[in-house]
Amino acid sequence: MTDSPREQLGSPERFGHSWDIFSEILPVHEEQFLRWTAGMDKQDWAGKQFLDVGCGIGRNSYWPLTYGASGCLGIDIDERTLAAARANLADYETAVVDNRSAYEINEVDRFDIAFSIGVIHHLDDQPAAVRQMVRAVKPGGTVLVWLYGHENNEWLVRFFDPLRRALFSKLPLGLVYALSLPATALLWLLLRLGLGRTEYMRLIRTFSFRHLRAIVYDHMIPRIAKYYRKDEALALLEDAGLENVRVHWVNEMSWTVIGEKPG
Numbered sequence: 001m002t003d004s005p006r007e008q009l010g011s012p013e014r015f016g017h018s019w020d021i022f023s024e025i026l027p028v029h030e031e032q033f034l035r036w037t038a039g040m041d042k043q044d045w046a047g048k049q050f051l052d053v054g055c056g057i058g059r060n061s062y063w064p065l066t067y068g069a070s071g072c073l074g075i076d077i078d079e080r081t082l083a084a085a086r087a088n089l090a091d092y093e094t095a096v097v098d099n100r101s102a103y104e105i106n107e108v109d110r111f112d113i114a115f116s117i118g119v120i121h122h123l124d125d126q127p128a129a130v131r132q133m134v135r136a137v138k139p140g141g142t143v144l145v146w147l148y149g150h151e152n153n154e155w156l157v158r159f160f161d162p163l164r165r166a167l168f169s170k171l172p173l174g175l176v177y178a179l180s181l182p183a184t185a186l187l188w189l190l191l192r193l194g195l196g197r198t199e200y201m202r203l204i205r206t207f208s209f210r211h212l213r214a215i216v217y218d219h220m221i222p223r224i225a226k227y228y229r230k231d232e233a234l235a236l237l238e239d240a241g242l243e244n245v246r247v248h249w250v251n252e253m254s255w256t257v258i259g260e261k262p263g
Contacts, residue, residue, distance in 0.1 A: 011122055014221040015056070016078030017173045022214040023084040025059045028207065033063045035203075036117045036146040038248035038256045042067040048112040051075070051136050053102050053129065054119030058085030058095075065092045073107070075100040102129040107136040115144040120236075121226045130240045140263040143242055149254040150227040152198055157227050160219070168220040176220050183220070184213040200251035233257045 034042075046068035052061045055074030065072065071094030074085055082097055089095040100106065102116070102123060114133040120126050133143050150157060168176050187195075191205045191212075204212060219225075228236070230247055233255040237245045242259030250256050 011169075011222040011224065012076070012078045012081075014169075014173060014223070015122075015218070016080040017177075018214065018217055018221060019057050019078070019084050020080040021177070022210075022217075023057050023088075025057065025062055025088050026211065028211065029059045030063050031203075033060055033117075035250050036060070036254075036256060037115070037144060038250055039246055039258045040142075040144070045069045045113070049110070051105070051107065051111045051114040051133070053105070053114065053116035053133055055085050055097065056081055056118075058088040058097065060115070060117050061085070061089060061095060065089070065095060070094060072096065073098060073111070075102070075105065077101055103132060105132045105136050109136075109138050111137045111141060113137065113142045113144065115146075117146040120145050121148045121228065122222045122224050124224060126226065126236065127239060130236055134240045134242060134261055137261050139261055141261050142258060143237065143240075143261065144256065144258045145237070146250065147228045147233050147236075147255045147257065148225065149233075149249075150229045152253045153227050156219075161225065161227070164220060164222070164225065169223045173221065177217060180213055180217040180220055184209065184216045187216060188212060198252040200253040203251060228255055230255060 045064040048069050050064055050069055050072045052072060052074040055061055055076050058074055061072050061074045074089070074095065074097045076082055076085065077099055082099055085097045089097060102119065103125065114137045116133065120129055123129050130145065137143055188209055191201065195201060204215065234245055234247050234257060237257050237259040241262065243262055245257060245259035248256040
């Protein structure tokens with residue numbers, strides 16, 4: 001599949017490089033998933049068909065399947081990413097992984113739940129992707145997105161994000177990956193010295209060095225990264241026509257937004 005102009009503004013091939021390196025599902029990923037899907041419980045997935053937009057290596061599809069979901073469609077557009085997702089979900093016959101764009105999901109009224117975790121804020125046309133998710137769920141179905149938050153990330157927005165845009169997003173991936181090693185070592189040290197008082201910092205303090213490096217690298221490589229304020233996160237789903245939209249403050253640094261498609 002050839003990337004559309006909108007996808008070329010995003011970073012599928014850059015994240016494909018990352019997922020090719022960090023392709024394993026870790027037990028701690030379940031804790032992250034449960035936080036990113038705040039407002040939903042494990043039992044909410046039982047018997048449900050769901051859509052995972054920007055599925056990556058399939059780790060966020062994996063956990064609902066273990067909770068009893070009846071099947072899923074995971075979509076992404078980098079072949080390395082898709083290969084990792086297919087391998088990770090191979091034990092689930094009802095899990096389908098397909099090369100599809102977030103802008104062209106091509107499903108209507110099919111799924112009980114559509115979610116996108118850590119993807120929408122890297123897209124050029126974020127509202128268009130959410131509208132596609134809304135179209136894909138059944139009337140009364142649920143749409144959930146997890147987004148970077150602006151609140152408590154002001155230092156990232158002010159200092160790191162300009163460096164990402166001007167430098168890291170343009171450098172060859174091999175070089176950025178090499179640079180992620182000293183950056184991760186610095187973060188590792190600062191965490192050991194007590195950096196940060198947010199719930200997110202307390203969480204990642206427990207992560208392995210490799211897991212931390214995956215997070216650091218993922219923050220360095222994208223061409224686009226939008227940090228949403230609470231009202232912007234709410235408006236993203238409300239403007240897509242969803243009802244009963246709720247916003248959950250995740251790890252004191254990000255937003256999970258959930259709404260229902262009108263019946």
